[in-house]
Amino acid sequence: MSHKMADVTPELLDRVVVVLVRARNPNNIGAVARAMHDFGFRHLRIVSEYAPPLEAARSAVDAVEILTSAESFITVAEAIADCTLVVGTTAVGERALEHPLYALSEATNKILEEVANQDGHVALLFGSEKTGLSNEELSYCHCLLTIPMHQQEEMRHPSMNLGQAVAVCLYELVRTEGVYAAKGIRESARAEEVERFVELFRRVLEVSEYTRRHPSNCSEEQIRRLVLRMGLQAADVPVWMGVLRQMLWKIKAEEDAG
Template sequence: MTIYTVFVEPKTSGNIGFLARCMKNFGLKKLILIKPCKLKDDAYYQAMHAKELVENAQIYETLDEFIEDKQITQTIATTGTPGGSYNIPRIPITASQMGEKINPEKQNIALLFGREGDGLSNEELEKCDTLVTIPTSEEYPIMNITHAASIIFYEIYKNTQKTYPIDDMDIADYEDKQVLNQAIDEITQKLDYPDYKQKQVNILAKRIIGRAFITGRELRTMRGLLNRINKRIENKQEE
């Protein structure tokens, strides 16, 4: 399994080089660029000893194309403007909380970093399983993208430099989790939720499932439960 560092629509090639340099500091090797600016000499200059990461970077036109192509199990996005409890698409966890839960040995993980200055759009954030924010001083709360990336990379590196105790554990993959999300979607469509509420519930469920470390047995049990709920609702509606 793999961790991909994904830079969405970078505007300056120098920042691509800086990001590659940060990646190499913490042993990350897969750089993905979504609809990037033209790569110039400063990308390679700023990368220093990580030039090969820039040279080997893969380019995609859209985020959806990348997620489907690499069969991403967990998508983690960063934001400098988190929301509160009633802004579900922007409810975040901290970088340290994210680092404690991540398991790259069992998952294909995408770390999303947005455009310089603009960040990721609400639509892009809604595609993500986990949202991460880094607490900063109110005097200057917005971080440079490569500074934020370094903190995220450090938390992952710190928590993954160990051997997991059960190597053969059956862990739910991307397709397994999609089955749970689809089951919840089917249930919410049958309930009397307004459209906006249904969307919020589905995003919330997707985030919880995305953050969760789910074994195959746990997933099958949850899927059976959701299928029973779905069937009960259908029977009730037919009466």
């Protein structure tokens, strides 16, 4: 298979957003912005409780516009609200994973398929330079990708610098032939719609006392992962929300009658 940058249109690239979670080093953020500029990506989102010092990002050569237009969010949920696919990045290491894990080349096909067939955005999540993405942050992801690296004996699991990792992922996206839209593909639910469903589903579990009887299955992260594995379609969300609301109404009616 040949790989041509021309195969991936600017319109498709424009649906990919890079989300940096708890990134603090301005030079790393600058390197990310430079990689985005070089490969044709525009949308940078930063999740942090504190405003990152973007003015100190000296490594963002020719990428001032990307830094200037970067959006800041307090939570991951806010940053990915308009996304139909959220892909987290991980060096794996010794962490026990609860998500499908793809090598970068496999994940690239999944991402390009999504941007070709959907109107929403795809989020690429990158964690902090020191700790990566936390389990709570990973719970918002549909799947994970990892960049295969050479493992040397008697050394800790290798990981990439943040700017390098973003550059490698974006390069793989522009070099791989896209999977073009097929007719009849249904639109995936956006993250904000999924999150509303998660909240209502959790309420049903509480009212039905499932959470009391099975607390080990009911952490917020577990429920969110369970819902994401359903692969909700946008058209199905209001139907499922109606089902759950009817269940709540029925439980309350029976309680009132008793």
